[in-house]
Each structure stands twice: as C-alpha cells, then as structure tokens.
Amino acid sequence: MFREAAEAPDVLAAQLAANRDVLSALAAELQRSPPPFVATCARGSSDHAATYAKALLETRLGIVTTSVSPSVGSVYSVPQRMRGALFLAISQSGRSPDLLRNAEAAREAGARVVAMVNVADSPLAALADVVVPLHAGPERSVAATKSYLASLSAILQLGALWSGDAALLDALERLPGAMRRAWDCDWSDAVDGLVPARNLYVIGRGLGLAAAQEAALKFKETCGLHAEAYSAAEVKHGPMALVGEGFPVLVLAQPDATLDGTRALVAEFRARGARVWAALPGPEGNLPVAAPPHPACAPLLLVQSFYRMANALAIARGHDPDQPPHLNKVTETV
Structure with a gap:
C-alpha cells in the first residue's frame, strides 16, 4: 500500500498525457451533444470517485449527476430511461457482474x-462506447490507492476539457508536483492519537466529500477502525448527537466556498470536547496540507496525504494494510 500510493504522482502524470486525446474527443462530443444528465455506476472506492464526479460536473458544468444503484439492473432488472444520457462506469477490474449488467442495460x-477502468481489456471496456484507461498499473495491495486517485484525475481531466475551464486545465499540469508535496505532509500526530480509537467521524463537503468517504473506507479496511463519513452539513442533522468529550474526528477541508462553514464546524466539535484533527489552512488546522493548484484538485492531495497516514496507522494498530481480513482484491457482486 505504501509503495503503490507513493507511485500516484507519476501515475497521474503519465495518465494525463496518455488520455488527452481520448478525453478531448469525448469532451468535444459532449459539447456538441450535451447529455440531459449523467448517471454514474460503481462500487467501493470507485463509487467514492463517482461522488467526486457528481460534485465536479454539477459545480463546473451545471449538469445533474446521479448515482445509479447497480442492484436496480442486476437484481431487480428494471429498465431505466436513459436515452441520450452519459453513463459513467468506474471500476478497477471491470469484471463485476452487476456493473457489467448495468452498463449493458444503459447502452440498450x-x-x-463511458468506462473508466484500470484493466483496459476487461469485459466492461468491451461494453463501452468510450474507454478511458486509468493507467494505474497493477495493484498488489488489496486496498486500492493509486487506482482510486487515477479515477479522480481522469474525472478531473474530463471535467476540465468538457467545461473548457482554462484555470482547471492549467492546474492539471501542476497536479503531479502538488501530489508529491502532499505525500510529504506529516500526519503522524493523527496516527498517535488514533491508535486506541474505536470509532470516528471523517468530515468533508462538496468536492471534498469523496475524500472523506474514501478515508472512512480505508480506516475500516486497513486499520480495523470503524469510521463513518459525513458532509460537514449533514453531520449536524443527527450524527452530531454522538460527539462529546474525546470523540475523534478527522476533518478534510475543501478550500472553496465551503471552507468557512467547515471552520465553524471544527470550532463546534472542539467546544464539545471532541479530539479533532483538521486538514485545513490557518490556525484551526493541525494537520499540514499541500496547496492545491486549483480547489478541484484538493481532494486528490488530501487523499494522498491520508494514504500515508493510514498505512502507518494500520501498522501501529497491528494490522497488515496490504492484506485486510475477509477481503479480496477483486470483488464480484451480482
């Protein structure tokens, strides 16, 4: 896990160059014939990437993006009305039967x-009108790291080209360097504090919610630690009742219009006596953050810093981060 996560900056640099033509062509098609909506379909870490796609496409392009439950097609077999829509399937292996069935149904x-997939000759790729290879290379650790970050960067490149946003396109050129700086961020204070923890919240919002979801999953997978991800807004609608003295919270702040609200939430958590580790700029933050070349890049940098911390925490808690119990690298659900 450590080695593969460390490879992410080089993976992204190569991927952004390799996919420029295919994504430029796809973006041009989408500009000529805009879809009425975007439907995403994925599971696990790939579904967290889909959360990022929703936030990015809705905020940069104003196009409604929704997650399709794989069970609707694979278990209930109910046809969906998708004429003209963009169906975005995201997968590392491209082999899960439920994802294949839904992609087939969407095409019908x-x-x-469009398949964003790490295995470019997979069954999912064969079903797709357009294949966007993730170019992450083999992952031997069960926990996905570089393939998840490659999913986010593929989505980011598509969004930048589709919107024609010059600032975002420029940021892509600087993203690999920023990822290297994020890998060097020292989050060991959180490692030391979370070794005895049994539960925690991970908080994000907007574009950053996907980072919180991914972190919560990795806490479960690699560290044997129960974690739940919440939006900085949604956590106040009920889950806040559990937050009290010593309750651990990891906050992954998004440096955009959501930042002030997240800062206020950090203050509220601390006023309740919670133990908060906050990855945000300014005096409220106690975890260092790499400056993103664009706010839309921030979730990738936060996840990159988090992966290094999660690997260390897993080892400190006596777990093998590469071989989580009861899990396989490829999960095939029906």
Whole structure:
C-alpha cells in the first residue's frame, strides 16, 4: 500500500498525457451533444470517485449527476430511461457482474457508456462506447490507492476539457508536483492519537466529500477502525448527537466556498470536547496540507496525504494494510 500510493504522482502524470486525446474527443462530443444528465455506476472506492464526479460536473458544468444503484439492473432488472444520457462506469477490474449488467442495460436504453477502468481489456471496456484507461498499473495491495486517485484525475481531466475551464486545465499540469508535496505532509500526530480509537467521524463537503468517504473506507479496511463519513452539513442533522468529550474526528477541508462553514464546524466539535484533527489552512488546522493548484484538485492531495497516514496507522494498530481480513482484491457482486 505504501509503495503503490507513493507511485500516484507519476501515475497521474503519465495518465494525463496518455488520455488527452481520448478525453478531448469525448469532451468535444459532449459539447456538441450535451447529455440531459449523467448517471454514474460503481462500487467501493470507485463509487467514492463517482461522488467526486457528481460534485465536479454539477459545480463546473451545471449538469445533474446521479448515482445509479447497480442492484436496480442486476437484481431487480428494471429498465431505466436513459436515452441520450452519459453513463459513467468506474471500476478497477471491470469484471463485476452487476456493473457489467448495468452498463449493458444503459447502452440498450440509449445512453452513451463511458468506462473508466484500470484493466483496459476487461469485459466492461468491451461494453463501452468510450474507454478511458486509468493507467494505474497493477495493484498488489488489496486496498486500492493509486487506482482510486487515477479515477479522480481522469474525472478531473474530463471535467476540465468538457467545461473548457482554462484555470482547471492549467492546474492539471501542476497536479503531479502538488501530489508529491502532499505525500510529504506529516500526519503522524493523527496516527498517535488514533491508535486506541474505536470509532470516528471523517468530515468533508462538496468536492471534498469523496475524500472523506474514501478515508472512512480505508480506516475500516486497513486499520480495523470503524469510521463513518459525513458532509460537514449533514453531520449536524443527527450524527452530531454522538460527539462529546474525546470523540475523534478527522476533518478534510475543501478550500472553496465551503471552507468557512467547515471552520465553524471544527470550532463546534472542539467546544464539545471532541479530539479533532483538521486538514485545513490557518490556525484551526493541525494537520499540514499541500496547496492545491486549483480547489478541484484538493481532494486528490488530501487523499494522498491520508494514504500515508493510514498505512502507518494500520501498522501501529497491528494490522497488515496490504492484506485486510475477509477481503479480496477483486470483488464480484451480482
């Protein structure tokens, strides 16, 4: 896990160059014939990437993006109305039967199927109208790291090209360097504090919610630590009742219009006596953060810093981060 996560900056640099033509062509098609909506379909870490796609496409392009439950097609077999839609399937292996069935059903319903997949000759790729290889290379650790970050960067590149946002396109050129700086961020204070923990919240918002979801999953997978991800807004609708003296909270702040609200939430958590580790700029932050070349890049940097911390925490808690119990690298669900 440590080695593969450390490879992410080089993976992203190569991927952004390799996919420029295919994503430029796809973006041009989407500009000529805009879809009425975007439907994403994925599971696990890939579904967290889909959360990022929703936030990015809705905030940069104003196009409604929704997550399709794989069970609707694979278990309930109910056809969906998708004519003209963009169906974005995200997968590391491209082999899970439920994802394949839904991609097939979307194509039959008239959607344009785009597969973002690490195995470019997978069954999912064979079903797609457009294949966007993740170019992450083999992952031997069960916990996905570089393939998840490659999913985010592929989504980011598509969003930048589709929107034609010059600032975002420029930021892509600087993203690999920023990722290297993020890997060097020292989050060991959180490692020391979370060794005895049994539960925690991970907080994000907007573009950063996907980072919180991914962190919560990795806490479970690699560290044997129960963690739940919440939006900085949603946590106040009930879950805040559990937060009291010593309750651990990891906050992954997004440096955009959500930042002030997140800062206020950090203050509220601390006023309740919670033990808060906050990855945000300014005096409220006690975890260092790498400056993103664009706010939309921030979730990738935060996850990159988190992966290094999670690997260390797993070892400190006596777990093997590369071989979580009861899990396989490829999960095939129906």
